[in-house]
Amino acid sequence: MxxxxxxxxxxxxxxxxxxxxxxxxxxxxxxxxxxxxPADYDVTTxxxxxxxxxxxxxxxxxxxxxxxxxxxxxxxxxxVATFRRDGRYSDSRHPDQVLYATTAAEDVRRRDxxxxxxxxxxxxxxxxxxxxxxxxxxxxxxxxxGPPLERLGEDHLRMLRAVRxxxxxxxxxxPALANAIRELAPEIRRTSAERVRDEIIKMLTEGxxxxxxxxxxxxxxxxxxxPEVKALQGVAQPPEFHPEGDVWTHTLMMLEGLRSPTxxxxxxxxxxxxxxxPTFTVRERIRFDNHAEVGAKMAEEICGRLRLSSRETxxxxxxxxxxxxxxxxxxxxxxxxLRFIRMEGFTEHLxxxxxxxxxxxxxxxxxxxxxxxxxxxxxxQVKPAPLVRGDDLIRxxxxxxxxxxxxxxxxxxxxxxxxxxxxxxxxxxxKERFPLRE
Numbered sequence: 001m002x003x004x005x006x007x008x009x010x011x012x013x014x015x016x017x018x019x020x021x022x023x024x025x026x027x028x029x030x031x032x033x034x035x036x037x038p039a040d041y042d043v044t045t046x047x048x049x050x051x052x053x054x055x056x057x058x059x060x061x062x063x064x065x066x067x068x069x070x071x072x073x074x075x076x077x078x079x080v081a082t083f084r085r086d087g088r089y090s091d092s093r094h095p096d097q098v099l100y101a102t103t104a105a106e107d108v109r110r111r112d113x114x115x116x117x118x119x120x121x122x123x124x125x126x127x128x129x130x131x132x133x134x135x136x137x138x139x140x141x142x143x144x145x146g147p148p149l150e151r152l153g154e155d156h157l158r159m160l161r162a163v164r165x166x167x168x169x170x171x172x173x174x175p176a177l178a179n180a181i182r183e184l185a186p187e188i189r190r191t192s193a194e195r196v197r198d199e200i201i202k203m204l205t206e207g208x209x210x211x212x213x214x215x216x217x218x219x220x221x222x223x224x225x226x227p228e229v230k231a232l233q234g235v236a237q238p239p240e241f242h243p244e245g246d247v248w249t250h251t252l253m254m255l256e257g258l259r260s261p262t263x264x265x266x267x268x269x270x271x272x273x274x275x276x277x278p279t280f281t282v283r284e285r286i287r288f289d290n291h292a293e294v295g296a297k298m299a300e301e302i303c304g305r306l307r308l309s310s311r312e313t314x315x316x317x318x319x320x321x322x323x324x325x326x327x328x329x330x331x332x333x334x335x336x337x338l339r340f341i342r343m344e345g346f347t348e349h350l351x352x353x354x355x356x357x358x359x360x361x362x363x364x365x366x367x368x369x370x371x372x373x374x375x376x377x378x379x380x381q382v383k384p385a386p387l388v389r390g391d392d393l394i395r396x397x398x399x400x401x402x403x404x405x406x407x408x409x410x411x412x413x414x415x416x417x418x419x420x421x422x423x424x425x426x427x428x429x430x431k432e433r434f435p436l437r438e
Contacts (some may be wrong), residue, residue: 002037002038003074003075003076004038004040004041004075004076005038005041005122006075007041007073007074007075007076007078008024008028008041008042008043008078008122009122009123010073011043011056011071011073011078011080012024012043012122012123013123014055014056015043015045015047015052015055015080016123018047018051018055020045020046020047020051021045021046021083021104022043022044022045022047023043023044023045023104023119023120023121023122023128024041024042024043024044024119024120024121024122025042025043025044025081025107025108025118025119025120026042026044026111026116026117026118027039027042027116028040028041028042028120029118029119029120029127030115030116030118030133030137032120032127033118033127033133033134033137034137034169040076040077040079041078042078042079042080042081043078043079043080043081044080044081044082044083044104044107044119045080045081045082045083046082046083046100046101046102046103046104047080047082048067048082048100049061049067049068049069049082052069052071052080052082053069056069056071056080058071058072059071059072059080060072066081066084066098067081067082067083067084067098067100068080068081068082069081082100083100083101083102083103083104083106083107084098084099084100084101084106084107084110085099085100085101085106085107085109085110086098086099086110086154104119104128104130105130108130108131108145109130109131109145109146110145111131111145112144112145112151112155112158112161112162113142113143113144113145113158113161113162113165114131114132114133114136114143114144114145115133115136115137115141115142115143115165115169115171116133116165117129117130117131117133117145118131118133118134131145140169140170140171140172141171141172141173141174142162142165142166142169142171142172142173142174142177143174143176143177144158144162144174144177144180148174148176148177148179148180148181149180149183149184152177152180152181152184153184153187156184156187156188156190156191157188157191157195157196157199159181159184159185159187159188159219159221160188160196160199160200160203160216160221160225161199162177162181163181163203163212163215163216163219163221164199164202164203164206164212166211166215167203167206167208167209167211167212167215168206168207168208168212170208170211173215173219178218178219181219181220181221182219182220185219185220185221185224186224188221188224188225189224193305193306193307194306194307196225196306197306197307197308200225200226200306201263201266201267203216204255204258204261204263204266204267204269204270205258205260205261205262205263205266207260209255209256209258209266209270210252210253210255210256213229213252213255213270214252217230217233226302228271228274228277228298228302229251229270229271229274231277232246232247232248232251232273232274232276232277233246233247233248234246234248235247235248235276235277235280236280236286237250237276237286238285238286238287240285241360241361242360242361243360243361244359244360247273247276247277250273250359250360251269251270251272251273251359253358253359254269254272254355254356254358254359255269255270257355257358257359258355261351262348263312264312264315264316264319264345264348265319265348265351265352267299267303267308267312267316267319268299268315268316268319268320268323268348268352269352269355271295271298271299271302271316271320272295272319272320272323272352272356273288273291273295274295274298274299274302274320275288275290275291275292275293275294275295275296275297275298275320276288276291276295278294278298279291279294292320292321292322292323292324293321295320295321296317296318296320296321299316299317299320300313300317303316303317315344315345315348318343318345318349319345319348319349319352322340322343322349323349323352323353323356325340326353326366326367326370327366329366329369329370330365330366330369333413333417334416334417334418335412335413335414335416335417337370337373338373338377338381338382338383338416339416340370341370341373341374341377341382342382342383346374347374350367350370350371350374353366353367353370354367381416384412384415384416386408386411386412387411387415387420387422387423387425387426388407388408388411388423388426388427388430389408390404390408393407393408393430396430396436397436398434398436403434407430407434410429410433410434411426411429411430414426414429
């Protein structure tokens with residue numbers, strides 16, 4: 001048995017041994033019904049948080065105000081939630097008042113979607129279904145528990161969650177739910193940027209990014225959360241380089257090619273051509289002058305709006321800024337090539353370029369050239385130890401200033417090109433190219 005499932009089953013058994021009801025609940029049950037391996041297991045019970053902590057003294061009441069206790073186990077934490085029924089949601093996120101329920105049926109009916117409203121008895125193997133979730137799984141349908149407008153109005157993030165589940169599970173949205181999302185789409189702006197960001201990143205990294213963004217567009221959510229991406233639609237590209245069509249189509253094709261990406265790579269792919277709409281011109285042919293730099297600035301603004309960390313933002317911005325550099329790779333000096341491939345996160349740059357090529361002209365020759373250089377060049381040649389440092393220049397009589405950067409770069413260039421190999425050769429080059437003035 002999966003250690004995580006075994007740990008959750010042990011929690012259920014101990015709760016029941018004390019006279020309480022307890023079941024697996026939510027996504028883990030959905031995955032079990034679909035013959036998938038759950039990432040984790042959640043438990044629901046009629047025991048109050050205080051009673052849960054009494055049974056599990058090691059439990060952490062991290063969400064006790066919402067009836068949630070985390071029980072730590074070696075295989076992974078087990079989240080235990082008390083049956084509850086929610087009151088009004090004045091802030092469209094949290095219930096004004098949490099009322100504990102006495103039955104599992106009451107608890108299930110306050111949840112979001114039928115496929116997430118199933119219970120499972122790990123001791124008997126029985127699936128308990130009060131909301132038609134099993135039928136919706138068979139029909140491959142995402143449907144709310146109760147009226148969609150009411151359920152989405154309680155927490156507007158559920159609109160994005162509906163899209164994410166439909167994309168990830170390869171399900172369709174119930175027509176009533178899709179219509180409700182279209183009606184309420186502008187309300188997503190009332191949801192915190194952090195929560196929106198987390199859903200977008202999950203859509204991009206869970207394996208069905210293209211479908212997720214098609215659904216965001218179809219439901220009217222895309223123009224609300226990422227209007228700059230919506231603006232890619234209808235922006236024509238030169239057919240000799242982009243036979244696939246407009247920038248939106250090109251971006252969707254790249255999203256489809258993502259395979260277990262990091263969040264920064266996925267965002268870099270999504271935003272790599274974000275600068276094309278504002279730089280679109282037609283002179284002899286369609287042009288997007290300076291779109292990489294314009295896009296980098298736009299990407300920085302978008303990442304800031306989504307509250308990404310400074311490190312993540314920097315990585316995404318660099319992916320956008322440098323995505324065109326590969327076209328010049330065969331003509332770069334070796335020193336320039338080596339500096340490029342030693343950039344932090346270069347493998348993400350390389351993968352973005354591969355996807356970019358496959359979603360357009362299909363020519364991977366520059367990708368293969370860069371990949372071979374990265375794989376075949378020893379690290380000590382990619383970033384060798386400096387032969388001369390700033391302190392050396394001062395001892396030799398050079399005056400500190402901006403020229404130091406020029407001198408040290410010239411020496412490293414020669415080192416990377418293989419023109420010099422040791423300190424003596426570096427000092428000789430220094431005297432020849434940068435002689436001291438008497």
